[in-house]
Amino acid sequence: MRDDELRRLLTAVAEDVRPSRPAATGWERARRVRRARRAAGAAAVAVALLTAGTAVALRPADPPPPAAATPGPTPSAPPVQRPPAELSYPGDPLGRLGDPVGAKLSARPVRQALALYQPVDPDTGAEGTIRVLGDDGFVRELDVVTPARTRDAHGNEAVPLKTGSLAPDGRTAAFAQTDEVVVVDLTTATARRFPLAGHLEHVLWSGDRLLVGDDDTTYEMDPRTGVSRKVPLSPWDVVVPDPGGRPDLLLELGGPPGGLMLHRVATDERGRGQDRVPVRTSGLLPEHRVDEFYGRGWLRGERLARAGWISVGNMSGLEGVAVLDARTGTVTQLLDLGRDVWKGCCEVLGWDGDGAVLLRRNPGGLLRWRPETGEVTGVTRDLYGAVSLAAR
Template identity: 75%
Template sequence: MREEELHRLLILAADDVRPARPAASGWERARRLRRARRAAGTAVLAVALLTGGAAVALRPAAAPPATTATPSRSPNPHPVPVQTPPADLAYPGHPLGRLGDPVGATLSARPVRRALALHQPVDPGSGAAGRIRVLGDDGVVRDLDVVTPAPTRDAGGNEAVPLKTGSLSPDGRTAAFAQTDEVIVVDLTTAAVRRHPLKGYLEHVLWSGGRLLVGDDDTTYELDRATGSARKLPVSPWDAVAPDPAAPPDVLHELGGTPPKGTRVRWGSDGTYRSIGAVDFRALPPGHRVEEFYGRGWQRGDRMARAGWITTGNVSGLEGVALLNAETHVVTHLLDLGRDRWKGCCEVLGWDSDGAVLLRHNPGGLLRWRPETREITGVTRNLFGAVSLSAG
């Protein structure tokens, strides 16, 4: 369409219908004007679109608007969970929740059928240790009045409370306490006490099924409680993992070292066999690992649990608990307990009957952790001091 024709249509579209004309001719006039307006509007729109389209076609392509990339977050970005406890723990109730109850009897007057735990209170302010207590499966806390073990000490004179995490046997019927040059064994079902002489600054006790292992700084003895005889075992008293009570009696695992190493030790009348392999962190998210283990490790089936200082991403020096496969030493789960706690706060104490890991959660608490279900609940609050459970 030429410019003069477009100009004429625009003038015609701007004309008004005169009300003085007759109605028929007025409606006809109005009809023509409406048609002209529509034609003019269509022409103007077409010219505008053509002109604009040409301008767009000739204009350089504009850069897309800047956007901020937001990384997507999966609720479970890694196949193996790394957990942290909830801010507010639930305490659904547990038999060990009575560990902090007042003493209700003496062991000599009322022996237990089976002990669930031993507890030696320690004042968090002064560090003064109290008498050892026995929690029976009847829920009554008893005073261990038949013997008073002395603190353990090493060659340098450093002392510690005599109750260790491995003191109570898996069946809850016997307790053992390492002492300098001897080990004390108490039958909790009869309150009978026996003392077995062994050379050394003994500090560690550990049950392997019905057998008792006793160790000093660098020596581990296997004690025959029936005869009192002992033989040395090539096992680290610090790193030996408390075995599953149902495991073969001549197999122990060691877990320790920096960087951590895992060792499987088998011994018998025909000698000793050791297999060594590094702890494997490949199943964890990148940057997650255990820097150093501490406390006693505990085995249940093909799994081992032990506390340690961990690194998560770029943050190191955290308290944590690792769950490993006993055969492959692959870390399958990691519990991140944070940094602002007592050093060495969170030692593993064993396994609950339903497969949950039981651990300290200082100051003064016990936790249950079920890695497979991600369930973390409280067991008891304000329980200061040493604890030994009948959890194998």
């Protein structure tokens, strides 16, 4: 028998022999089982870790968090702007100005007036009675007083309602008359008259005081007492001040073509002048210039708006509205209204609370112009006559 056959025979016989030390053999077998289980567990953990690591490695990276939004540039309109060919009318409380009269002011006083309106027939020039548009959207007739037409020393007449007649808070109105000023409390429908010598035509509010003027003299008057004093300002060129601005500083803007000036005046007891700066149009397009101003100028913050006649290249006598920096006299924006309007069509009526300029356009009613964006929209159509607005 060969050795290998003998080894297999002995192994087979030994498989049926029970061990002489069963406890030791059991413990040894248990240790082998535990070692096997630990090895299997370690292998399983290794496989899990490897799988997870592989999955992490293979998973697409998370997208980076979105970058913080960078604000875009502030819309900037060109310095010279034009209204669109077709106006939109987005709706406005002032659109009720043309509504029929619903009551007399004496029977239904206002809490606050948004505007005063005196219609004028465009064909005959005949004016109607002054109307009061309240903040409730209701139109009243001003019946507690009937102001006469203003007239200058040469007999030239004009309707009594002026763009500066309505106080900024919409509670009081004032009317210049020959040798007197009429002040109406619109919340109580009562009127008071104060004597003041002169062919008075101009009236506007400076805070809680009135600036009243004839052809060449401007008075500052207390509308509660009638006490007045002269101030060295042109009644034609004095600017309606910002209701929230300095009460001790007034501006006038005007002058002949080629010599337009902005004049700042401190209104102390002597009314001493502060400074004069020339009006500059260097910020406009080269062919545009402002030749002369008309109507009333209006200040809001450091911006001043006033209508005028402009030139474009060799064409003069065009209508426009300019916005100036009230510190430097520089024209920063110009609304070019062209020729297809009436001469002196587009007097500025003030600023609204959103920084837009409100202005007349004859024919065409009232417009709102936002100089920063160039947007021009309609407020109300076919409104003929004089309008005075409260500050908004």
